[in-house]
Amino acid sequence: MGLTAKEIITQPFEGQKPGTSGLRKGVKVYQQENYTENFVQCTLTAALGDKLAGSTLAVGGDGRYFGKEATLKIIQICAGNGVSKVLVAHNGLMSTPAVSCVIRKYATDGGIILTASHNPGGPNADFGIKYNISNGGPAPEAVTNAIFEMTKTISSYKICPDLNVDISSIGQQEFEVNGKPFTVQVVDSVSDYVAYMKEIFDFNALKGLLQGSDGQPGVNVLINAMNGVMGPYAQKVFVEELGTPTDNIVNCVPMEDFGGLHPDPNLTYAADLVQELEKGRHGFGAAFDGDGDRNMILGKNAFFVTPSDSLAVLADNLDCIPYFAKTGVKGFARSMPTSGAVDRVAKKKNQECFEVPTGWKFFGNLMDAGRLSLCGEESFGTGSDHIREKDGLWAVLAWLSVLANKKQSVEDVIMQHWTTYGRNFYTRYDYENCESDPANQMMKNLNCFVADSGNINKSFTSGDKTYTIEKIDNFSYTDPVDASVSKNQGIRIIFADGSRIIFRLSGTGSSGATIRLYIEGYESDPKTFTQSPQDVLKPLINIALEISKLQELTGRDKPTVIT
Numbered sequence: 001m002g003l004t005a006k007e008i009i010t011q012p013f014e015g016q017k018p019g020t021s022g023l024r025k026g027v028k029v030y031q032q033e034n035y036t037e038n039f040v041q042c043t044l045t046a047a048l049g050d051k052l053a054g055s056t057l058a059v060g061g062d063g064r065y066f067g068k069e070a071t072l073k074i075i076q077i078c079a080g081n082g083v084s085k086v087l088v089a090h091n092g093l094m095s096t097p098a099v100s101c102v103i104r105k106y107a108t109d110g111g112i113i114l115t116a117s118h119n120p121g122g123p124n125a126d127f128g129i130k131y132n133i134s135n136g137g138p139a140p141e142a143v144t145n146a147i148f149e150m151t152k153t154i155s156s157y158k159i160c161p162d163l164n165v166d167i168s169s170i171g172q173q174e175f176e177v178n179g180k181p182f183t184v185q186v187v188d189s190v191s192d193y194v195a196y197m198k199e200i201f202d203f204n205a206l207k208g209l210l211q212g213s214d215g216q217p218g219v220n221v222l223i224n225a226m227n228g229v230m231g232p233y234a235q236k237v238f239v240e241e242l243g244t245p246t247d248n249i250v251n252c253v254p255m256e257d258f259g260g261l262h263p264d265p266n267l268t269y270a271a272d273l274v275q276e277l278e279k280g281r282h283g284f285g286a287a288f289d290g291d292g293d294r295n296m297i298l299g300k301n302a303f304f305v306t307p308s309d310s311l312a313v314l315a316d317n318l319d320c321i322p323y324f325a326k327t328g329v330k331g332f333a334r335s336m337p338t339s340g341a342v343d344r345v346a347k348k349k350n351q352e353c354f355e356v357p358t359g360w361k362f363f364g365n366l367m368d369a370g371r372l373s374l375c376g377e378e379s380f381g382t383g384s385d386h387i388r389e390k391d392g393l394w395a396v397l398a399w400l401s402v403l404a405n406k407k408q409s410v411e412d413v414i415m416q417h418w419t420t421y422g423r424n425f426y427t428r429y430d431y432e433n434c435e436s437d438p439a440n441q442m443m444k445n446l447n448c449f450v451a452d453s454g455n456i457n458k459s460f461t462s463g464d465k466t467y468t469i470e471k472i473d474n475f476s477y478t479d480p481v482d483a484s485v486s487k488n489q490g491i492r493i494i495f496a497d498g499s500r501i502i503f504r505l506s507g508t509g510s511s512g513a514t515i516r517l518y519i520e521g522y523e524s525d526p527k528t529f530t531q532s533p534q535d536v537l538k539p540l541i542n543i544a545l546e547i548s549k550l551q552e553l554t555g556r557d558k559p560t561v562i563t
């Protein structure tokens, strides 16, 4: 029997601008009457316009609280709007990179990802909705701006409230809505994603590395999925494909509240992994965030690979990965706050290297234009043009490919890299959940600092170091492909020796303001390489605090997270 779509009258709502990566709010906000429906309608209409009726879309999420409910609602809204087909994740669970993979593999018109990524989940935590376009990547700013504009004028949404979909078994379900066929296909994204990884990497070589070969003992790995969506993917790749014992993959059952963890793979929130690795029993450790696009890589004794270095090392060693032998290497890119370590590799290899604003959406155009193969962010994001999202598990397999090929430990690979290129010392300070007014005031003051050309050539001294300002600006990016301009992407204070201080406000926080302070300093003297970034960068940190008056304004005497 056919179903009927309804048009529900609703009110415009403001203050919904999507941030660095979709719209993130407390779950309770999304649970308000018509809120999720409104935002989804605005998203679909703004993103697809005339193409919405008859389109095919993918839907999946990281399994956090409210995800299943939202998934079913989204399918009903799709049906209400005349969408032809929805590819939905089995039980609603699909990592962000897997959604990108599915959008591309099945050539859908776009997809919706239900995640607040590395933000905590549960009835009192966060939720998020993010739209990806047909290339598999996050919607560009033109689309997110259009969504925002529509939230101010929306007056109704369309839904098919009687549509009853079962997402617990894989396969196809057919419906008739307003006299037209509507198909829901429940996909096994784990199989699709893992099949793709097997095309990209040499799984036999990886197996040899983990199990031991040619008289070499195997590398004992520890993989921590932080109770997020990556559990099933890690299980399939490590246990089923590579023969890793089950004990070596932990927190691999997805939970609605991530078991109370803050699913952000950094030294603070993934302290469990760090402590295990410190015991020296594993040669390699990795953690993912809730939606599986981020990665943290550790070596034996918890040797920490800074994400910016991770990017540079992979750039230097892409020949260890079969995919790049097929596609060739077409250029590198990093987000603006990410250290310049990769730039050095690009220079040596004569590759283009782009500096884009924070957030993965800026890489997609470059990839589609065939100018970018590998890119990354300092925030534990690494990826390539195999999809259009950063990809945590891909990064782990890339690292293992390097280790297998070079027959070296993580620490040896990094040391060798620094010996060749010098070390870009790097640290990031996060001041999470500050009050908004003082944080905005600080940025306002910094904008004044930037506007005052008298600050150029000014010197700042801290301890025995003196730094002279060479350039200051609020980073602006002109997309080399479509010439779109993105302004106000972060305050940069660049010194004569190339050291940098960067300030920006997070676009993914769900309440208050999160200030991010990024510090980079370059050293070529091998004697410095084993020193701690906190020691080496201390003078620059002090100068950053002095210029910004961060502590006075926010009342914070230390950051909540140091990376």
Ligand code: VG1
Residues within 6 Å of the ligand: 020, 021, 116, 117, 118, 289, 293, 294, 335, 358, 359, 360, 377, 378, 379, 381, 505, 506, 507, 508, 509, 516
């Ligand atoms: C943060 C990171 C940024 C990343 C974004 C989304 O944004 O800094 O590099 O792309 O999160 O990552 P912000 O605006 O809070 O600094 V994820 O894993 O949340 O998709």
Ligand code: CO
Residues within 6 Å of the ligand: 096, 117, 118, 289, 290, 291, 292, 293, 294
């Ligand atoms: Co994420």
